[in-house]
Amino acid sequence: xxxxxxxxxxxxxxxxxxxxxxxxxxxxxxxxxxxxxxxxxxxxxxxxxxxxxxxxxxxxxxxxxxxxxxxxxxxxxxxxxxxxxxxxxxxxxxxxxxxxxxxxxxxxxxxxxxxxxxxxxxxxxxxxxxxxxxxxxxxxxxxxxxxxxxxxxxxxxxxxxxxxxxxxxxxxxxxxxxxxxxxxxxxxxxxxxxxxxxxxxxxxxxxxxxxxxxxxxxxxxxxxxxxxxxxxxxxxxxxxxxxxxxxxxxxxxxxxxxxxxxxxxxxxxxxxxxxxxxxxxxxxxxxxxxxxxxxxxxxxxxxxxxxxxxxxxxxxxxxxxxxxxxxxxxxxxxxxxxxxxxxxxxxxxxxxxxxxxxxxxxxxxxxxxxxxxxxxxxxxxxxxxxxxxxxxxxxxxxxxxxxxxxxxxxxxxxxxxxxxxxxxxxxxxxxxxxxxxxxxxxxxxxxxxxxxxxxxxxxxxxxxxxxxxxxxxxxxxxxxxxxxxxxxxxxxxxxxxxxxxxxxxxxxxxxxxxxxxxxxxxxxxxxxxxxxxxxxxxxxxxxxxxxxxxxxxxxxxxxxxxxxxxxxxxxxxxxxxxxxxxxxxxxxxxxxxxxxxxxxxxxxxxxxxxxxxxxxxxxxxxxxxxxxxxxxxxxx
Numbered sequence: 001x002x003x004x005x006x007x008x009x010x011x012x013x014x015x016x017x018x019x020x021x022x023x024x025x026x027x028x029x030x031x032x033x034x035x036x037x038x039x040x041x042x043x044x045x046x047x048x049x050x051x052x053x054x055x056x057x058x059x060x061x062x063x064x065x066x067x068x069x070x071x072x073x074x075x076x077x078x079x080x081x082x083x084x085x086x087x088x089x090x091x092x093x094x095x096x097x098x099x100x101x102x103x104x105x106x107x108x109x110x111x112x113x114x115x116x117x118x119x120x121x122x123x124x125x126x127x128x129x130x131x132x133x134x135x136x137x138x139x140x141x142x143x144x145x146x147x148x149x150x151x152x153x154x155x156x157x158x159x160x161x162x163x164x165x166x167x168x169x170x171x172x173x174x175x176x177x178x179x180x181x182x183x184x185x186x187x188x189x190x191x192x193x194x195x196x197x198x199x200x201x202x203x204x205x206x207x208x209x210x211x212x213x214x215x216x217x218x219x220x221x222x223x224x225x226x227x228x229x230x231x232x233x234x235x236x237x238x239x240x241x242x243x244x245x246x247x248x249x250x251x252x253x254x255x256x257x258x259x260x261x262x263x264x265x266x267x268x269x270x271x272x273x274x275x276x277x278x279x280x281x282x283x284x285x286x287x288x289x290x291x292x293x294x295x296x297x298x299x300x301x302x303x304x305x306x307x308x309x310x311x312x313x314x315x316x317x318x319x320x321x322x323x324x325x326x327x328x329x330x331x332x333x334x335x336x337x338x339x340x341x342x343x344x345x346x347x348x349x350x351x352x353x354x355x356x357x358x359x360x361x362x363x364x365x366x367x368x369x370x371x372x373x374x375x376x377x378x379x380x381x382x383x384x385x386x387x388x389x390x391x392x393x394x395x396x397x398x399x400x401x402x403x404x405x406x407x408x409x410x411x412x413x414x415x416x417x418x419x420x421x422x423x424x425x426x427x428x429x430x431x432x433x434x435x436x437x438x439x440x441x442x443x444x445x446x447x448x449x450x451x452x453x454x455x456x457x458x459x460x461x462x463x464x465x466x467x468x469x470x471x472x473x474x475x476x477x478x479x480x481x482x483x484x485x486x487x488x489x490x491x492x493x494x495x496x497x498x499x500x501x502x503x504x505x506x507x508x509x510x511x512x513x514x515x516x517x518x519x520x521x522x523x524x525x526x527x528x529x530x531x532x533x534x535x536x537x538x539x540x541x542x543x544x545x546x547x548x549x550x551x552x553x554x555x556x557x558x559x560x561x562x563x564x565x566x567x568x569x570x571x572x573x574x575x576x577x578x579x580x581x582x583x584x585x586x587x588x589x590x591x592x593x594x595x596x597x598x599x600x601x602x603x604x605x606x607x608x609x610x611x612x613x614x615x616x617x618x619x620x621x622x623x624x625x626x627x628x629x630x631x632x633x634x635x636x
Contacts, residue, residue, distance in 0.1 A: 166192025216305035258343020275496025279365025350385035485603035538581030
């Protein structure tokens with residue numbers, strides 16, 4: 001079952017807010033869906049109390065609306081309730097017109113939605129249009145087709161549709177086809193009133209489709225007597241990485257910082273667990289208390305995978321929308337005025353030696369350089385670079401981070417095996433590299449719940465492998481031949497968590513020289529892995545590998561460092577495994593170990609794995625595809 005899904009307890013039989021919140025806590029859920037009629041806008045203490053105890057309001061359902069029940073008339077109270085609970089969406093459906101005047105009722109509803117959507121843009125609220133639920137015979141929206149018609153007529157970025165599994169099945173719709181027809185515009189999902197009756201395979205397929213189609217937010221489940229049984233059958237709620245947030249905020253305390261504002265992909269991933277689409281998400285983390293994430297409209301459905309309760313949607317990309325700098329400035333002032341973040345020293349990102357790409361890897365964002373002065377002005381604070389301290393604090397991975405890296409490793413193994421299986425006499429390097437990337441992405445998306453996967457493979461054959469220790473690799477149109485080394489350098493990222501790997505094989509029977517080189521490189525790899533124990537320095541691990549290569553008389557053929565950290569970046573700057581490194585390894589470090597031997601005119605050997613530090617016997621590899629000297633050769 002889909003373990004990445006979080007659930008919101010939804011009211012049944014007129015449950016009031018107190019009852020629903022208690023039921024959510026009882027079943028370990030971190031969110032509820034409330035009905036507007038159950039909320040007293042004059043007394044929001046019960047809702048703010050729920051927030052302080054870890055229960056979020058995923059949605060406020062306004063019910064069936066028409067001119068006599070116009071939500072615009074109650075907008076001040078709605079905004080007050082949404083702000084108090086950090087709720088990001090309002091649910092509503094259209095009332096059927098009396099006397100059969102459905103076209104007139106639909107026209108009113110569309111006009112109302114447009115106007116309400118405009119009023120909800122600044123506070124970052126989404127409007128989610130839904131179909132009728134059990135007992136709502138007065139609703140004029142009864143099918144997915146109705147929802148699509150309304151979305152097309154309104155055409156606003158913060159107006160989306162709810163997909164309700166029970167309603168679709170009751171209406172005779174194909175759930176997968178109907179959900180597919182709302183791709184990109186699913187703003188909320190629910191299992192619906194029949195959830196307890198449905199087969200878990202049907203629910204599992206629905207949840208999997210949501211992940212595939214880009215929806216990663218909470219799914220509403222009926223909070224009735226069978227809630228516990230239902231949750232046991234489909235999996236429990238998953239939230240953000242509290243351990244990572246605690247470590248991050250401790251770093252702020254240790255560096256005398258009152259908060260931090262960050263945009264780079266690696267830092268947003270590190271603190272929130274969410275891999276930004278294009279680098280315009282902004283993580284705002286106070287020294288204590290809850291973090292906040294600013295996200296552009298449309299991306300909030302993906303960003304919700306972080307589990308952060310405080311997502312703030314802003315409009316971007318349209319003619320007339322404010323610039324990112326102006327948007328961030330206004331959002332930061334609002335967070336300052338509401339007491340979320342304040343103080344005189346705010347941590348920001350300094351100049352990067354190299355930047356980790358967001359999902360849209362073709363355009364790495366450098367927007368933190370633009371936003372840095374905005375932070376100082378909007379918060380009236382000194383901005384302080386704290387990258388070094390941040391790199392150090394995130395070197396030891398949390399349990400959740402290790403799980404994410406193990407998932408990436410499993411996907412990377414697909415690429416390693418595809419490379420090994422694809423080695424043939426006469427195959428072009430570029431063709432095999434492309435096949436590896438294709439396999440990683442086509443088989444990796446959806447594997448173990450991964451939603452976004454990229455692979456970057458560089459295949460080099462023959463004498464070119466002796467140059468693969470340089471700061472560049474490329475795949476050429478050269479054809480590999482029997483008797484040659486073929487080496488692949490591979491980077492894999494799954495939902496923001498990276499692996500850095502290499503594999504090399506002789507195609508066919510190796511010569512004595514090739515076998516000696518390969519065995520020397522492998523001896524160095526094993527020595528480094530055994531030396532990588534908690535308390536060892538980076539220099540000691542490097543020395544173990546270097547001594548093994550020196551002993552074989554090949555020391556001059558090993559020109560680079562032994563390894564580095566890996567995780568939310570392909571190359572993390574802590575710990576470094578190289579001569580003179582004083583970086584101390586600790587339990588939970590994930591490191592790439594990559595000693596190599598390179599002989600011009602003959603070739604180069606480098607097998608690289610990512611390993612977890614923790615055992616007194618040495619680091620443990622995350623890879624399942626083994627090192628080997630050669631693979632069987634074959635003719636074209």
